[in-house]
Amino acid sequence: MKAFDLEQSLQEVTERYEREKQKRRALHNSLVELRGNIRVHCRIRPLLPFDHATGHSISQDRHRNSLENVAYAIDDETVLVKSSRPGHAPINKTFQFERVYNATESQDTVFADVAPLLTSLLDGYNVCIMAYGQTGSGKTYTMLGPQLEENVTFVNEDESELGIIPRATQELFRLISEKPPGSYWVEVSVVEVYNNEVFDLLAKDSCGKVFGIKRDVVTTREGKSDVPSLTYETVANTSEFLHLVIKGLQLRVRHPTLVHAHSSRSHLVVTMTITRTVSGDNFGTSWEDEQINQRLNKEVSCAYPQKRDSKSTSSSRASSPTQLEAAEKLKQVKTRLQLVDLAGSECVGMSGVTGAALRETSFINRSLSALADVLGAIAEQRSHVPYRNSKLTHLLQDSVGGDAKLLVMLCISPSQKYLTESMQSLGFGTRARQVQRGQIKKRNLPTSRTKSTDPPI
Incomplete structure (x- = not known):
């Protein structure tokens, strides 16, 4: 009799726990949605050594003036841009965002505001985190962390300096470890958009060597964007994920400019596809x-x-x-985390690029302009949204205008030297905040792509 009573009590506690867990998930996602399904954060970087480089066309007087700070975080939601240059109209303007980080705030602080989106990811929502800004504004630092000049590595790196991509992966696998064993598995793809072409950075040749292969972006019958034949690799932990990302990063196109010695000349998109699978015995418990x-x-x-x-x-x-x-x-639900390090917009006169690098800059600026056009079309609720004007916007169609919770991380320099570029980035963020996409859909139904040969974690 005593054993029966204990069993009954355990069952009641278990049922109550499940009900509370469902309430927690619903409240969490309601909170994220109340904050906005498109959120814009802004990070102001500190002055850096390359800001002191004068360049070939800047006088010493102009150079001294250019090092003055003109962008400030006056609180955790407001950016102030204040400038009075001889021969120019004075600027005194504020911009409001969901979160603003000053130059002293750490990678830990930035990620603390990103982490709740990963809980939404496992609760059935697609998530996209995108870094936007001019060349040298801190996008890659924010997304990846510090990098060596010729080789990208996270080995022996101070963990406090890790960026959003490695931290998000650590948090994702931590959350998965709390789930029933074998109920989730993770696939990774790494692509770059370079000169308006999409390259698969995990594709291998016949000898198993990784090299970039050009891929197409298509629109499916369901109206979703897809990259046929894209390489997906299954990973079981953070170490395996970072190993793949590092391989892809080593192929990413970089060229020095007068603004930044290791300027990324392509848009990087790292995608993690999380498959939730439930066995027949456990299916239907929620x-x-x-x-x-x-x-x-x-x-x-x-x-x-x-x-x-x-x-x-x-x-x-x-x-x-x-x-x-x-x-x-069909007893599988797939959700997707896209982590995007956009190439930096730049002024040709300031960057000093010529030849092939000038062509790259033209493609970068055009694709970023296309991204702004897409956001503008969505914000104005136009009947036609020009996703196909650029491979970048076509690739990110489901995140920017689709069913993902999108976080745009604006990265700007405080220096007057980059005032024009900073104002452009802040304007882009302001337009992004105006986009209303309605209720973001939860991924309750199975998707068409299955990969039955890959074992779950």
């Missing part, structure tokens, strides 16, 4: 699973009409091995 289960019955009955016997019973149809296999594959 309200999300019940929704999937209802859809599964419809999908299985519609998927194989030619195999259906009008006289057969539902139980006989369910016993079909082919249909059971299809149903098992």
Whole structure:
């Protein structure tokens, strides 16, 4: 009798825990949505040694003036730009964002505001985190952390300096470790958009050597963007993920300019696809699973009409091995985390680029302009959004205008030397804040792409 009472109490506690867990998830995602499904943060970097380089066309007087700070974080939500240059109209303007970081705030502080999005990721929402700003404004530092001049490495690096990409991966695998073993697995792709072409940075040749292969971006029948034949690698932990990202980064195009000695000349997009899979024994234990289960019955009955016997019973149809296999594959929900380090916009006169580098700059600026046009079209609720004007916007279509929770991290320099570029970045962020996309959809239903050969973690 005592054992029975204890069993009953345990069952009641378990049921209450499940109900509270569901409430927590609902409240968490409501909070994230109240903060905005498109959030814009702004990070003002400190003055750096390369800011002191005069360049070939800047006089000493102009150089001294250019080192004056003109951008300030006056509180954690407001940027003040204040400038009075001889021969120019004075500027005294404020910009409001969801979060503003001053030059002394750490990578830890920045990531603390990013981490809640990863909980939403495992709760069934797509997430995109994008760094935007001029060349040398701190985008790659914010997204990746410090890099050596010729080789990218995270080995023996001070963890306090790690950027959003390695930290997000650590947090994601920590959250997965709290889930039932084998219920999630993670796939990674790494691409760059260079000169308006998409390159797969994890593709391998016949000898197994990694090299970039050009890929196409297409729109599926469902209206989603897709990259056919893109390489996906399954990873089981942070170390495996970083190993792949480092391989991809070593292929990323970089050229020195007068503004930045290691300027990235391409847009980097690292995508983690998280597949949640539930075995038949455990399926249906939550309200999300019940929704999937209802859809599964419809999908299985519609998927194989030619195999259906009008006289057969539902139980006989369910016993079909082919249909059971299809149903098992469909018991998967895929969510996606996109981590984007955009190439920097730049003024040709200041960067001093010529030849091939000038062509790169032209493509970079055009693709960033296309991104601004897309945001403008969405904000104004135009009937046509020009995603296909650029491979970048076509690739990011599902994040910018689709079903992802999007965080734009503006990176700007405080120096008057880069005032024009900083004002442009702040204007871009202001437009992004005006975009209203409505309720972001939760990924309750299975997606079409399955990778049954990859083992779960």
